Amino acid sequence: MAAQEVLSGARLSKSFGPIEVVHAVDVDVRPGEVHALVGENGAGKSTLMKMLSGYLAPSSGELRMDGRPVAFRDSNEAEAAGIVLIHQELNLVPHLTVEENIFLGREPHRFGIVDQRATRRATRELLDALKTDVPATRQVRELSVSQAQMVEIAKAVSREVRVLCMDEPTDVLTGRETAVLFDLVRRLVADGVAILYVSHKLEEVKAIADRVTILRDGTKIGTYDVSELTPVEMARRMVGRDLADMYPVKRAPAEDASLALEIEDLSVPGLVTGASLSVRRGEVLGVAGLIGAGRTELFEGVLGLRPATGSVRKDGRLVDWRHPADAKRDKVAYLTEDRKGKGLLLNDPLRENVTLQALELFAKPFVDLRAEQAALENAVDEFDVRVADVGVAAKALSGGNQQKVVLAKMMLTDPDVVILDEPTRGIDVGTKRQIYFYVAELLARGVAVVLISSELPEVLGLSHRVVVMQRGVVTGTLAGDDLDEETIMAYATGLRNDSHVAEWETGGAHVGH
Amino acid sequence: MSATEVPTVRSWRDRLRGVPWQQLTPLLGLVLLIVVGSLIHPSFLTPTNIFNVLTRSAFIGIISVGATFVIISGGIDLSVGSMAAFLAGAMILFMNALQGGGIAPVGIVLLGVGLVLVSGLVAGAANGVAITRGRIEAFIVTLGTLGIFRSLVTYLANGGTISLNFELRNVYRPVFYGHFLGVPIPVWVFAAVALIGALVLHRTRFGRYVRAIGSNAEVARYAAIRVERVRTLTYVIQGLCVAIAVVLYVPRLGSASGSTGILWELEAIAAVIIGGTALKGGSGHVWGTVVGAVMLSLIGNVLNLTTAISEYLNGAVQGLIIIGAVFLQRGRQGR
Numbered sequence: 001m002a003a004q005e006v007l008s009g010a011r012l013s014k015s016f017g018p019i020e021v022v023h024a025v026d027v028d029v030r031p032g033e034v035h036a037l038v039g040e041n042g043a044g045k046s047t048l049m050k051m052l053s054g055y056l057a058p059s060s061g062e063l064r065m066d067g068r069p070v071a072f073r074d075s076n077e078a079e080a081a082g083i084v085l086i087h088q089e090l091n092l093v094p095h096l097t098v099e100e101n102i103f104l105g106r107e108p109h110r111f112g113i114v115d116q117r118a119t120r121r122a123t124r125e126l127l128d129a130l131k132t133d134v135p136a137t138r139q140v141r142e143l144s145v146s147q148a149q150m151v152e153i154a155k156a157v158s159r160e161v162r163v164l165c166m167d168e169p170t171d172v173l174t175g176r177e178t179a180v181l182f183d184l185v186r187r188l189v190a191d192g193v194a195i196l197y198v199s200h201k202l203e204e205v206k207a208i209a210d211r212v213t214i215l216r217d218g219t220k221i222g223t224y225d226v227s228e229l230t231p232v233e234m235a236r237r238m239v240g241r242d243l244a245d246m247y248p249v250k251r252a253p254a255e256d257a258s259l260a261l262e263i264e265d266l267s268v269p270g271l272v273t274g275a276s277l278s279v280r281r282g283e284v285l286g287v288a289g290l291i292g293a294g295r296t297e298l299f300e301g302v303l304g305l306r307p308a309t310g311s312v313r314k315d316g317r318l319v320d321w322r323h324p325a326d327a328k329r330d331k332v333a334y335l336t337e338d339r340k341g342k343g344l345l346l347n348d349p350l351r352e353n354v355t356l357q358a359l360e361l362f363a364k365p366f367v368d369l370r371a372e373q374a375a376l377e378n379a380v381d382e383f384d385v386r387v388a389d390v391g392v393a394a395k396a397l398s399g400g401n402q403q404k405v406v407l408a409k410m411m412l413t414d415p416d417v418v419i420l421d422e423p424t425r426g427i428d429v430g431t432k433r434q435i436y437f438y439v440a441e442l443l444a445r446g447v448a449v450v451l452i453s454s455e456l457p458e459v460l461g462l463s464h465r466v467v468v469m470q471r472g473v474v475t476g477t478l479a480g481d482d483l484d485e486e487t488i489m490a491y492a493t494g495l496r497n498d499s500h501v502a503e504w505e506t507g508g509a510h511v512g513h
Numbered sequence: 514m515s516a517t518e519v520p521t522v523r524s525w526r527d528r529l530r531g532v533p534w535q536q537l538t539p540l541l542g543l544v545l546l547i548v549v550g551s552l553i554h555p556s557f558l559t560p561t562n563i564f565n566v567l568t569r570s571a572f573i574g575i576i577s578v579g580a581t582f583v584i585i586s587g588g589i590d591l592s593v594g595s596m597a598a599f600l601a602g603a604m605i606l607f608m609n610a611l612q613g614g615g616i617a618p619v620g621i622v623l624l625g626v627g628l629v630l631v632s633g634l635v636a637g638a639a640n641g642v643a644i645t646r647g648r649i650e651a652f653i654v655t656l657g658t659l660g661i662f663r664s665l666v667t668y669l670a671n672g673g674t675i676s677l678n679f680e681l682r683n684v685y686r687p688v689f690y691g692h693f694l695g696v697p698i699p700v701w702v703f704a705a706v707a708l709i710g711a712l713v714l715h716r717t718r719f720g721r722y723v724r725a726i727g728s729n730a731e732v733a734r735y736a737a738i739r740v741e742r743v744r745t746l747t748y749v750i751q752g753l754c755v756a757i758a759v760v761l762y763v764p765r766l767g768s769a770s771g772s773t774g775i776l777w778e779l780e781a782i783a784a785v786i787i788g789g790t791a792l793k794g795g796s797g798h799v800w801g802t803v804v805g806a807v808m809l810s811l812i813g814n815v816l817n818l819t820t821a822i823s824e825y826l827n828g829a830v831q832g833l834i835i836i837g838a839v840f841l842q843r844g845r846q847g848r
Contacts, residue, residue: 305734323739324735324737325738325739327737334735336735341729341731342731342732342734343732343735344732345725345728345729345732345795347795347796348725348728348795352724352725356721356725356733356738357736357737359718359721359722363717363721365717365718366716366717367716367717367718367721409736
């Protein structure tokens, strides 16, 4: 048994200062298998992966390669041994071409001069073998995220990779790009490469992995053949309790619930064309579509974050929001999909983050630091933000806890229409569930909720109605029996389209593009 | 760290660790300079010398309080020195023109002060609007106005010097040379500007917004903060601070020329940076800037009192201290 493992770790532990984040975990990967590591945020899966790939030295425990003990001083040594980690944030030089990136630092050369022909030939052979159509002479910054990822994989393969570690590789990919990636993974596996795969997406783990190791709070719950477990059973082992009640019970909005937000014929130049939709008090309106369908842009247009035309009514009254501050006055709030870039001041304390959007409540005229502190403690309580010391900067929190802080910040403005853009992106199952139940609380208070999400189970689990967008156009509004994944995907991919917007208006979706 | 450590020792260490050393560095630098100064010359610590240093630091100090707002918000204003020269020139010409028109000299000076304050606000607003509405980098806009103001004052002075009417000068003189409760007037004004600046920056919504914008302007915009308005206001505050400095400066020499206020922008930026404000914005404090401004004029004073280093090397010593201050900031961030 041991002989067939290419890489294994025995009782691996890792501590940062006094905190142990991985505790005595045994794990092994075999050639020709995909071994998934799953767990909630903070369960230790990324740390474990970094120990296996030479980025972190274990505090205790032993690494073995081909049955022999090894110790990597750094990731370069691990790479020399054939273990390559592909980071979530890809590690390519944007202004170099694909081929230059692949051979960076070990360019084929003759007489001290880079042999471009040999480079090009080797690159083409590599890319052909991987069956990808990434253009070898293009600069990396011009590539899509999925293409850049292919380049990373090509680079790894060119170094005769034996163990390929992938950290949340599909987080930034669309469905089709994910399928391409999986094809590639299967080809690598067929060639005998061992793949270590960290992911939040249990459906994907089910689809691609052979074995799965489940971690919780730094300890290993178990390693299973994927065929033994359903995604729901994996999730249950991850959080240590039953998740049958992942979503709150859906209650229909009151019969006489008034329209809170009505959007008519809204266009954002180049991005959204003639979108119309409405949401009632106590209702969740899901907004589904593929990445790039214009969902975020539509609502940024509504809120005055981008220039837009069309009409918007709040509680029946025509409004003209030129700036988010106007929307805030009318009690409409937007939760950004870009938590780190647009949601939080990462270097500033939580207190200043929580009160930023409603600072007028605390400034009379001087900011009352004690009232702010009380508001923060309130938010930590209400939203169950898990942090040892509330005095830390926002960047010290895990993704799920950061999201709770952003939610708390938005809710301090006391909105009665909230637009949640990918509210559970990159956060763990337990926190997701908390956010879903918080949405139910909002509904009970008569708040209208717009839920923009790329996770269909979440859209279906929470929404009363769903609008689907494709290429900047609302192609359908679904309710009741139409609410299922196939129907949504049909509208999202353009197979079905109820839109009255003529094709020629959409910027030539089918015309010589 | 070890288990044998006595609890009291640890708490003492913890207390040391709790001290915000990062923020205190400028103050430690100041203390060091004072110690060096008092060792070098016995008259260094006399009230006369101290007030002399503080008075000399008032111009740059007041301007750098404004620069603190601009820099924390992520901007920069290179035009302050030329703006000061232009405002001084315009003020003197304005007052001279009113002289003999039946208004009492005190009234003329008051009108002159009013004109300078309003003009400072307008000049700052012009910088701010060009930067925010015109969407041009602050560096470019204020580099442009630096040239414009400098050229305007040279034009007003016809290449020479603009001098204040003698009678007005006598009336106006005490604003720079006078004392109140034994403390020079400019020191009072400097203290007042610094206090109000600190209050606005650290205790008001506006101040919090300035820091938030410098930290991440997109986050601020998504939090419904009117980013452009706040940014413009930081330049208005800068303009007002320059105007206040000019009100103190004109009675000192009673004249202005094309070489008035040269390199003040660099000294103001230096004071802000030495004071611990990050040049990329987001964090900083007014008291650090005050310490920075006082340090800059202390360096000159110490060099004056000693023969070890020529006072002509003042700029070199200042330059080294600026680079050193930024180096320390970097080091603390663990890069």
